[in-house]
Amino acid sequence: MPYRIFNFNPGPATLPLEVLEEAREEMLNYRNTGLSIMEMSHRSPEFEEIIDSAQSLFLELAELSTAYQVLFLQGGASLQFSMIPFNFLTSDTTADYIITGSFAKKAMQEAAKIGNTNVAASNDVTNYTTIPRPEDITLSPNSAYLHFTTNNTIYGTQWNYVPDSGTVPLIADMSSDILSRKIEMHRFALVYAGAQKNLGPAGVTAVIIHKSLLEKASASLPAMLSYKTHAENGSLFNTPPCFPIYIVKLVLEWIKKKGGLSAIQETNEQKADLLYQAIDNSGGYYIGHAAKEDRSIMNVTFRLPEEGLEKTFLEEAAAEGLKGLKGHRSVGGIRASIYNAMPYEGCEALAQFMKEFPKKH
Numbered sequence: 001m002p003y004r005i006f007n008f009n010p011g012p013a014t015l016p017l018e019v020l021e022e023a024r025e026e027m028l029n030y031r032n033t034g035l036s037i038m039e040m041s042h043r044s045p046e047f048e049e050i051i052d053s054a055q056s057l058f059l060e061l062a063e064l065s066t067a068y069q070v071l072f073l074q075g076g077a078s079l080q081f082s083m084i085p086f087n088f089l090t091s092d093t094t095a096d097y098i099i100t101g102s103f104a105k106k107a108m109q110e111a112a113k114i115g116n117t118n119v120a121a122s123n124d125v126t127n128y129t130t131i132p133r134p135e136d137i138t139l140s141p142n143s144a145y146l147h148f149t150t151n152n153t154i155y156g157t158q159w160n161y162v163p164d165s166g167t168v169p170l171i172a173d174m175s176s177d178i179l180s181r182k183i184e185m186h187r188f189a190l191v192y193a194g195a196q197k198n199l200g201p202a203g204v205t206a207v208i209i210h211k212s213l214l215e216k217a218s219a220s221l222p223a224m225l226s227y228k229t230h231a232e233n234g235s236l237f238n239t240p241p242c243f244p245i246y247i248v249k250l251v252l253e254w255i256k257k258k259g260g261l262s263a264i265q266e267t268n269e270q271k272a273d274l275l276y277q278a279i280d281n282s283g284g285y286y287i288g289h290a291a292k293e294d295r296s297i298m299n300v301t302f303r304l305p306e307e308g309l310e311k312t313f314l315e316e317a318a319a320e321g322l323k324g325l326k327g328h329r330s331v332g333g334i335r336a337s338i339y340n341a342m343p344y345e346g347c348e349a350l351a352q353f354m355k356e357f358p359k360k361h
């Protein structure tokens with residue numbers, strides 16, 4: 001067994017050990033081709049098979065029909081912040097954004113450079129400890145789309161329902177919780193996620209788009225910014241990030257082997273429960289950032305009684321192989337990112353550490 005820490009980094013994040021081992025097996029000689037995926041043409045039958053099965057596995061796991069197309073793009077989730085308004089925000093419409101944290105705000109800032117935007121709801125007054133209730137959300141009369149962030153990676157809050165946008169296309173940044181739980185995916189017109197949290201390595205971004213939205217996309221954009229270009233060419237308009245796409249395919253197979261999204265969700269809830277119990281049973285020693293009903297099962301954020309203790313916490317945790325726990329600089333404190341690939345044992349070890357720490361400090 002190789003030495004592996006429990007890696008709580010927010011992204012790039014831990015990957016399933018089985019996936020890394022499989023990639024190692026196939027690294028030098030992929031299925032008797034005598035070369036690695038990294039050296040292979042993206043137009044080869046071997047790579048076409050990889051990208052095709054990644055796309056169909058994704059639809060299968062998300063329980064989506066072929067009315068949706070899966071794209072594998074570059075530029076991270078951050079490029080999607082621009083591509084969405086470029087493609088769908090016209091001069092006579094307004095783009096609605098729900099602001100539940102830093103990434104939601106960044107997404108809206110990019111759209112504001114391209115057209116009209118509106119804050120449909122915001123949780124800034126609670127310092128992003130909460131998620132809006134349905135009655136807090138107000139759409140523009142001529143809305144191009146409603147954009148929101150299903151899981152707030154930095155603050156550790158997560159939506160536990162899908163907002164109702166009526167006939168307005170619903171768009172979600174799912175970078176930090178894609179395929180981590182059962183969610184009504186068919187209610188979305190477009191979903192995107194940088195792979196480096198729940199899907200694979202950095203360098204590829206998954207975009208799932210309904211064909212009816214695709215038809216509405218602008219036809220006058222530079223090729224690389226146009227969803228139509230990538231959709232018409234099956235994500236092979238230019239050289240795609242072949243190796244990251246290959247790892248995404250292995251991760252999707254791993255999710256399927258684990259029993260699909262219901263099984264993954266159950267484990268994720270149990271993992272999060274261990275850490276939230278450690279917070280709630282600490283007699284006020286640990287202070288969770290998120291309001292209880294809006295807690296994320298992906299990013300668990302909390303503080304200690306003093307900042308100095310947080311430094312000690314991080315040092316002592318690292319010495320026990322529990323690493324990557326430092327909170328985002330804008331929130332401070334501790335953040336445990338426990339995406340799909342974080343084993344249950346990692347959360348057990350951290351919960352145990354959290355129980356012991358106050359006794360010493």
Ligand SMILES: *Cc1c(COP(=O)(O)O)cnc(C)c1O
Pocket residue numbers: 011075076077078079103149151152153173174175176194195197
């Ligand atoms: C990490 C993250 C991003 C940024 O992703 P990049 O791929 O680095 O551009 C955007 N949105 C959310 C919710 C994230 O967690």
